[in-house]
Amino acid sequence: MKKTYLVFAAAACFGLTSQIAMAEVNVEKIYSSKCKMCHKIDKKKVGPAFKDMNTDPAVLKAAIADGRKMMPKFSKKLSGEEIDAMVSFIQSKQPAAANPCANNPCSK
Numbered sequence: 001m002k003k004t005y006l007v008f009a010a011a012a013c014f015g016l017t018s019q020i021a022m023a024e025v026n027v028e029k030i031y032s033s034k035c036k037m038c039h040k041i042d043k044k045k046v047g048p049a050f051k052d053m054n055t056d057p058a059v060l061k062a063a064i065a066d067g068r069k070m071m072p073k074f075s076k077k078l079s080g081e082e083i084d085a086m087v088s089f090i091q092s093k094q095p096a097a098a099n100p101c102a103n104n105p106c107s108k
């Protein structure tokens with residue numbers, strides 16, 4: 001009985017840590033290693049500035065996952081969580097007026 005409880009507690013703990021790990025995608029690192037050469041936060045470079053991008057999260061997600069014209073696809077290079085985190089990162093750089101969800105989690 002005691003043993004069963006311990007195993008259960010360990011599983012619950014593990015579930016919790018893996019959730020925390022998921023929330024800790026390092027967007028700054030992904031941005032500087034995989035996006036910065038083409039996207040600036042506030043100026044057009046090879047691709048559009050993050051702040052001027054489409055405000056629809058579904059459009060952003062599709063562009064990152066599947067690519068578009070010059071934009072490489074990242075579906076094999078980034079996990080689903082990482083792509084979602086990049087979408088939130090882009091949204092956090094967009095003017096709040098254009099995107100009421102920019103500063104709160106309603107975009108998820």
Ligand code: HEC
Nearest residue numbers: 034035038046047048053054060063064068069070071086
């Ligand atoms: C080789 C250069 C290049 C790299 C690297 C790159 N992009 Fe792009 N990206 C582009 C170009 C060019 C476009 C515009 C495509 C078009 O003409 O529609 C674009 C478009 C996008 C769009 C769509 C914008 C919109 O308004 O619909 C998103 C989102 C995006 N990029 C995110 C990213 C993220 C996140 C990364 C890093 C993981 C990244 N890009 C890396 C070149 C790049």
